[in-house]
Amino acid sequence: MATNLSKISRENLTSKVFQQIKEAIMSGRFQPGERLPIRSLATKMGTSITPVREALLKLVSFGALEMKPAHPITIPILNKEGYLENRTIRLANEGLAAAEAAKKIKKRQLNRLVKINDDMFKAAREKRFADAIAHNYSFHIELCRAAAMPALLEIVEILWLKIGPSLNMLHVATPNSLTIAKTNFHREILQALEKRDSEAAKTAMEQDLIQGGAALLDYFDNQPS
Amino acid sequence: MATNLSKISRENLTSKVFQQIKEAIMSGRFQPGERLPIRSLATKMGTSITPVREALLKLVSFGALEMKPAHPITIPILNKEGYLENRTIRLANEGLAAAEAAKKIKKRQLNRLVKINDDMFKAAREKRFADAIAHNYSFHIELCRAAAMPALLEIVEILWLKIGPSLNMLHVATPNSLTIAKTNFHREILQALEKRDSEAAKTAMEQDLIQGGAALLDYFDNQPS
DNA sequence: ATTTTATATATGATATATCATTATTCAAGT
DNA sequence: ACTTGAATAATGATATATCATATATAAAAT
Known part of the structure; x- marks a missing residue:
């Protein structure tokens, strides 16, 4: 054979x-x-x-696209309220993912996360903002994968799908305000994972999600759509 | 007009x-x-x-049905591992829902929850187990609705869809072990909601989900599929 | 009787045709 | 110039036909 x-x-x-x-x-x-x-x-x-x-x-x-009867399918326009709900749900689910990952993550996966994070910083320094956003997304998804909970990974992917277009729009609208690489808590997350400290990982993840969305919240506040 | x-x-x-x-x-x-x-x-x-x-x-x-290439679509067979992951995720999301509901629930919604709970107990006393299971489901969904977070409600509905067939199978397989009406924490949840105590509501919900699944876990342990 | 092989059947995957509703365009009327 | 109305186009919804692959059944071989 x-x-x-x-x-x-x-x-x-x-x-x-x-x-x-x-x-x-x-x-x-x-x-x-x-x-x-x-x-x-x-x-x-x-x-x-x-x-x-x-x-x-x-x-x-999945809520990643919108469809009204007899209307074209469109990319949804996220508003502040919708974003905040999405963030609250991600806090719960990615917090859980971080805590589980702290228990289960393997060295190879941890190294991979470190590399993704480095790539993200590099992209941000070189002002490749779209790449930086993509790497930030990868960081969150790969961390979630390390939690070894397939159903949870699916939920988190769906949640990111809903905010993806707005995140990217933000970097086009106000590239200077891109704070992804400046005010994130990836280092704190990585340290907690290394120490296998579930609580610290969860807390750091929550802070990261709140900080990471600050620029988008500013955008909503100044965009009275 | x-x-x-x-x-x-x-x-x-x-x-x-x-x-x-x-x-x-x-x-x-x-x-x-x-x-x-x-x-x-x-x-x-x-x-x-x-x-x-x-x-x-x-x-x-949504994971509520299974499809392998060139195979018929089927109802998934849940195993212990899959159930435990599902429960862990529901703990996070329904815990959040309970906490939010404690802040936002209106009297009418609270009364509705009380009635659903009464109906559930009545059904269980009269050995209408399928009805009892349905009312238990309604209790969780309506509580989630009271949290006024549509995206969260969707996630919770999906999570229940995945365990639905197994829950119902359980009541057919071992109707006597149905503990839904005996060892639930619905009263504690309702009290916490009335006091608008988010933390207590969350804790009670988590206990309810753990207790509510105990019979199913027993089933998995004795069913070495 | 058991195994193997061939045939038929069941099932999902894909393409296409047609319908209903909405959006758009453009001409006519004011 | 603006509004109105009719015609046209765009779009999703539904039904149907055909294909490929897996399963089930029946026949044949051992």
Whole structure:
């Protein structure tokens, strides 16, 4: 029996389309309010409308896209209230993830987090703000992965999907106010993980989420939409 | 302009199908492992397969149903590990919901919770276990609604969808061990809500979730699947 | 009787066609 | 110039047809 045969990708079209649109959303390639018509996406991606529709419906069911009857599917426009609710829920879930990760994280995963954090600082120093935002996202997701709770990871990914477009819009609107690399608590989180101190990890994570959203809150306050 | 015109239901077929299947899952009309073939459901419901497929895919994306490539869609079989992860996440999210509800709940909502709880006890006394389980579910969902955080409510509903079939299976397998009405902390939760004591509400909720799952944990321990 | 193989069936995946509703455009009327 | 109304286009919703793959059944071989 031949070994080392490469796995044939049995992923279906819907999954591929979903991943691609999801990544596009998280990397800020759509503005809040922007339309995502099924047909034009299908044309761009070279599939029929069925897989695109299914992928979009999935994102809608996660609250990452908005759909009103007989209206085009759009990127939701987050307001202050919605952001604060999202932050409160992330506090609970990412706090839990940090506490669990402190118990379970392996050296390799910890090193990976350190590297992601370094990359984030480097990107911010070099004013590659979009990259910095992406690395910040990776930091939170990978930490959540270290908690080894797949259902929790899914929830946290959904929560970030909802704020992704606004986060990226912020860096376009006011790149100078990007505080991701200046006032975060990643170091405190990493230290707590290394000490395997669940409580400290949770607290540091909560502070990080509150600080990380300060710039966005300022934006909402000065943008009386 | 005429007023008081009744709203025309613009809900689409997919939503209706989704609601119906969701309720069927939560009320235990499907066994863990049972198949849900698209075509036969569509025939039963009198629609084409498209709305049914979309509704099922939505449930799959919530983790309430399982789908392997080229296999029938099924009700997932929960194991002890999966249940414990689900419980841990509910502790965080329903704890938050209870704390928020303590701040925001209105008298009408509190009265409603009291009534649901009474109904649950009544159902349990009369050995209508399925009803008791349904009322317990309502209690948790309505409390979550009182927190006035729509995104949190969605998450909690998803979490319950995943354990619904197993909860109902339990009451069929071992109706005598149904402890829902005996060892719950609903009274403590209600008292905390009335006092507007967030911390107490959170603690009582956590105890309720742990106690409420004890019977299911026993089942997993004696069922070495 | 058991195992193997071939056929038929069931099922999800994808593409396409058509419908209803809304948004847009543009011309006519004021 | 502005408003109104009709025609057109855009868009999601639904139904149906076809395909690929897995499962179940039946037949054949041992």
